[in-house]
Structure formats: C-alpha cells, structure tokens
Amino acid sequence: MEEKRLPRREREKIARRGEIFAAALDLFSEKGYHNVSMHEIAEKAEFAIGTLYKFFENKEALYKALVMGQALKFHDELNKAIDDICGDEVQRIRNYVRAKGEVFMQNTSMIRLYFAETRGASFNIKAGLDTEIQKMYEDFLQKLASVFESGIKKKRFQKILDPYYLAVAIDSLTNAFLFLWLGNPEKHPYSENVDIMMKMFFENIALR
Amino acid sequence: MEEKRLPRREREKIARRGEIFAAALDLFSEKGYHNVSMHEIAEKAEFAIGTLYKFFENKEALYKALVMGQALKFHDELNKAIDDICGDEVQRIRNYVRAKGEVFMQNTSMIRLYFAETRGASFNIKAGLDTEIQKMYEDFLQKLASVFESGIKKKRFQKILDPYYLAVAIDSLTNAFLFLWLGNPEKHPYSENVDIMMKMFFENIALR
Amino acid sequence: MEEKRLPRREREKIARRGEIFAAALDLFSEKGYHNVSMHEIAEKAEFAIGTLYKFFENKEALYKALVMGQALKFHDELNKAIDDICGDEVQRIRNYVRAKGEVFMQNTSMIRLYFAETRGASFNIKAGLDTEIQKMYEDFLQKLASVFESGIKKKRFQKILDPYYLAVAIDSLTNAFLFLWLGNPEKHPYSENVDIMMKMFFENIALR
Amino acid sequence: MEEKRLPRREREKIARRGEIFAAALDLFSEKGYHNVSMHEIAEKAEFAIGTLYKFFENKEALYKALVMGQALKFHDELNKAIDDICGDEVQRIRNYVRAKGEVFMQNTSMIRLYFAETRGASFNIKAGLDTEIQKMYEDFLQKLASVFESGIKKKRFQKILDPYYLAVAIDSLTNAFLFLWLGNPEKHPYSENVDIMMKMFFENIALR
DNA sequence: GATGAATGAGGTTTCATTCAT
C-alpha cells in the first residue's frame, strides 16, 4: 500500500539496496566479513564501487545494516510466532521452535551470519557493532522467559529452573539442532528431532 | 621431571613459544584473527617481528598452533573427566559438565577462540584450518554419545532420543550456561545452574 | 588513424601503462630487477603504489611485460630488416646489422635489459620468465641462419661453417661492437667498425 | 711448499674459506646473487651463519671475493696460455682459445658468474663491485690486441681492423661458442666449432 | 673462535575509500 505511494526514485533506491544486500549476504555468509572485499560485493551486485558508498558510509555500515535487517526479519517472525495467542504456553513455544526452523531453513546463509553475531564471532568486526543485535536477542529471550513464567503461574509447568534459563535452554537446544541440520540436512532432520526433544522437555517440566 | 632433563636451550625455546602464545591468545580472543597484526603480537610478546617467524611459518600457522594447543588441553581435560570409570554413566557425565566449567572458567579467553572454531566463525580464516578441531570435537561428541548409549543398554536411561542427540543437547546446554556465566559471572553461576539443569535432564531420561 | 578511434579512456590507459613502463625501464636497466622496488617505480612514474597493481598483477608481471614489449619491438625491427627482399643475401644481413645498431643506439637502456635476458642473467628472476624471449631470440637466429643457407645454395657463400654458427657468429660480433659503443660511443663508433667487420666477414665467406 | 710452512690455524682458515667459496659458487651460479641467502650458503658450507661473517664483512664482500677469485684463476690460465712464447702469434691465439675452453668447460658454474660480471648483469649488485674485474678483462683484451698488433707488425696479418677490435671479435666469438656448448654440449662441441671458426678467421686476416 | 637466536629495516601486496568525470 504505502510502498506504491513512494516516488519512483525512492522505490528504485530501495530496490538497489536490496540487490546490494543480497550480494553481500551471499558473500559474507560464505566467506566471513574480512574475506569479502567491497569490490567483490559491488561486482556481484552489478554496481560500481562508488555506488555502494552512496548507499552505505563504509563497509562496516553495510555489514551492520545487512545483519540488522536479517535480525529484524528473523526476530519479527519469532515474535509473531510466540505472540500468537491462539494457544496456550506450550503451543506458543512450539510455535516459536517451528518458526525458527522455518526461517532458518529457508535462509541458510542467514544462519551463519546470525550465529556469528550472537555467538561471539562478531568480535572479528569492530567492537560495538553487535550491541543492537545482542539487545534484540536479549529482548526475545526475555519474552520467551515470560511465556515460561506465565505457564508456571498458571501451574502448567513446574518451577524447576528460573524461566530465563528455561528460555536459554530451549534456544540453545534449537540452535544445536539447526547446526546439525545445516551440516547434513538429510541425516539430521530438524523438525523430527526437535519434536522429540520438545516432548521430552515438556514432559519433564509439565505438572501432571 | 622430564622437563628438567631438557637442555637449557630447549627449555628456553619452549618458554618463548609460550610467551608468544600467551600474547597471541589475549589478542586473538579479544579482537579476532583479522584484527590482530603480527606486529601487534610481536610487540605484546616483546619480541621482534622476525622472531615470530622463526617460531611459526606464518600468521595462520601461529593461529592454528595456538588454537590446536588450547583445544588439545581442553579436550584432554574433558576426556579425562568422562573416562573416569570410578562412577556410573550419570557420574561420568556430571564429571564432564563440571570439568568443562572448570577449564573454561579458568581460561576465559580460550572460550571465545574455541567457540569461534567449533561454531562456524572459523570461516573467517582460510578454509581447512578448522577441520582438525572439528574432528576432535566430533570425536568427543561420539564418546559422550557412547556414555549415553551404555546407560541406555544398562537400562538406566530411557531411549527417548538417539544417544548422539543427547550428547549434542547436553553439550549445547553447557555451552549456553557458560556463555551466560561469561557475560555476567555473578548473576549466572555456572555450577549451580548447570546442576539444576542436569537434575532436570536426568530425571527426565531416568528409568524409575 | 586507428588510435584516434580508441575511446579516450582506453587511450589514457595506454598512456599510463607507457609512463609506468618508461619509469620501470629506466630503473631496471640502471639497477637491475632486485634493486628496484615497486615504490621506487611508483614514485618515478608519479603514481600511487596501488595504481601499479591495477596495471600489473605483480612486480614480475610488470617486468615481464616490459621486457617482452622491448623484445617484441626490437625483434620486429630486426625481422623487418632481414625480411626486406629488395636485396640479395649480403644486403639482407647488412640491413640486419644496421637495424640492430639503430634500434639499440636509440634505446640504450633497452640494451642492458635485453642482454640480461638473452645472456643468462635472467636467472636472477624466477625461472621461466625468460623462455619466451629465448624462443624469440632463437627463432631470429634460425632466420638469420636461413639467409646464410640461401646464400650458400645460390653459391654466393662458401660453406665453411654450419649456417647456424655463421648466424651465431655475426650476432655475437654485433653484440660485442654494441657493447663497446655503449661504453664509449665516441671512441667506438658502431657503424664504422661493424662495416669493416662485415667486409672482412663477407670477403672471407664469399665465393669469388 | 710455502703452504706447508703456514701454521695449522692459517691452513685451516684457508680451507674453510675454500669450503664457503665452493658452496657460494654453486648457489650463486645456479640462482643468482639475489636469490641466494647467507643462511643458504652457511647451510651448504656446513658453517654457522656467524662464521661466514667472521670470514667476510658482508654478503657483497663474499660475492666479490668469490668472483675475483674465479676471475683471477681464469685470467691466470688465459695469460699463461697467451704468454707462452713457444709459438708465433697464431699459435698464441690458438692457445688462448683452447685454454679458455678448457677452463670454462671444467668449471661450468664459473661461466654464468663470469658472464654476469663481464656482460652487464652485475648491475644487479651494488655499483662498483665489478670495476676490478672489468679492469682485469680490459687488460686481457689489451694483451690479446697486442698479440694481433705484433702479428701485423711482423706482416703475418693484414691490418684490416684495429688490433683491439680483432681482440674483441675473437673474444666475443669464443664466448658465443661457449654459450652454445653450455646449452647443449653434445650438439655444439666447442673445440670443433671453434677450430673451424679460427681457421676462417686467420685465413681472412692472414697475409699470403 | 664458533655459534645461531634475535633483530628490524624494508620489500611486496591488498583493499577500503575518495573524487573527478
């Protein structure tokens, strides 16, 4: 709706940004920040090097915008899944696990980028780049924790562990299974394994 | 004992290697491979740049030797802990979880390096550098899995999930709690949290 | 004619290449490959160091392109002179001797470069750089030999020596006189001396 | 005789110098001055690097001493051959040509070194290194010239060309044939070819 | 006197960034 209202110039600009992002995502996720040059991105995006600098102040800004965009998209999906109130707490968490799998498995190159940023490899890039994403990630964990907390309050779950740690646990478990899937999709099907894992998880914390 | 038998020259050489490693570990773990220059390492280690190249063929070789050394030290401890037969399967896994915490919490800068290498950020460095460590990691996971398998055979654990996935799960959970501890040691004490988590884990898979 | 048709960009690029070549020729011929740094060439050519690497992949490639260019130019002249069919065999060889002198005496710095490459000093640079030039030189010697052979067949020359050796002989004699001229142009005028030498040469092999 | 009188220390020192020279000659003649490192020479000569610097002030001094030694040995032989008064002028020059071939063909690695120094490749090394050898070479050419001059005075040779140029000519011709021999000894036997060439040379300048 | 570990100046090369066209 709104986009159609945008002047052609503006629309074209956004499209160009998208093309740059697409090229950059491919390259960064495959080779890492320091092994990709601005020339490489320019060539892959079919723009002149100068054009990249019209859109982004420098390499770091491009990288940050890219990662932020991916993270926003990703967290948006996760938040949508977990906010879906058409279900109880168990359902909301199952929703999140499924959505996480879907987003990642459809955007494999995003995975590496995302893990690099949330799992400490981002120190490869200048300090401070990652704080926003860390914040977004932290916020999401808090929301996940609040779902567990709500479940505990409703006496649907035992309070074995601090809800925040339950959130951390389920997040790290899903990550682990996504990594396995990434390494060998046929051998390690995410949905099946995660399903079993979830069952075990809830059986454990469920109140009978 | 044996070390004292080494000729002085040899001992000094090893000591120097150690000093280089110490400087490199600090810098790499803080800033990442590509943001540390050989000059920086030389300066921190108080050697001339040429001396570094007497000890290591090039930057990559230095990095690889450093990471391999850390990984060996780390896996050595883990293997010792898990191989300890003075206990049943539960005890062996508890041992591993505790040992992992101890090694990491005493070598915080090793953590970042280690996660960078096992969790995919190593693509920042030339391909192939990480295969040996990946292999070591994989071998350890197999051993962990075999402990679970043995517990299942002895009917101590239910077979809810493939033993390999149990290994992956417990490894990823301990990692997650180590990360939390790393970010805020006081707020997130590893041992306590992991203890609760372990209890929950074993209650779940234990056969009554 | 044709050059004017080239787009400005293209012409400028060629001009810049030429400026780099000119600076490099001066420096290499004066100091030798290993005593000239890329920075030196860049400074002399009034370009930034990076610009050199836009034009040539590396130092060796620049050197090779320079030497090949000079060699092509040189052999082109020699071949034109010797292929000139407006004369008998004696005339064609006289043409070659004169042309060789002209090219060299107008491009003194080319001489050192050329002799370094055809006379074995090229082992200073990585192996294989010189094979193309050696081939070009060898081909020329063969052509020179074929002129002698033709003269022998036409019974204009005696067959004292294998035509190839006659070619080698006349080539080495002209080189020697060019060297003398290079050391002291006034004292050792190439044309005069070579004329006498030629006379002596042909008197000797001529059939009366 | 005299050598036996030298104290052991002195004799050993000379022997060591010889070993260094032998290693250096092999390496320099094969790879060129700039592609041979002092470490390489030390290793091949089985000395410590420091020892080399006890014998020679620096790399250049070692190279210069080596080349001078070779040149002295070479010119000594040539001078002996040409000074042999048991023959007329033709015989003395024949002697020189034969001796030159013998010395070179028994010391092939000397050839490259020698040509590098007399034929301009020495500009690869710092200026001034070569002047002494150039002088020695020049002196020899003068002596060769004087033999021709003497032959002309005795009316054995015609005066076609300045005796100095005759000397230059015969020297360059022998060099050329030595080069051919070096490239393919079986295909281009020096003695045979040079014999024919000499015959032709003297028939030409001989007075009947 | 011999040794060889240590030194560091200086070489080659890369690549993020600028700016005239």
Place this chain on the structure above:
DNA sequence: AATGAATGAAACCTCATTCAT
C-alpha cells in the same frame, strides 16, 4: 546520480646482520 581509476595506509613476510653465550 553513477562511475571506477587512483590512492596510500597498513598488512604480511624475508633476510642481512649482530652479539651474547
């Protein structure tokens, strides 16, 4: 507004030379 040639700081690495043992 887009281009891409030019820039030059800074990276990696070599090797002639020194000097404490």
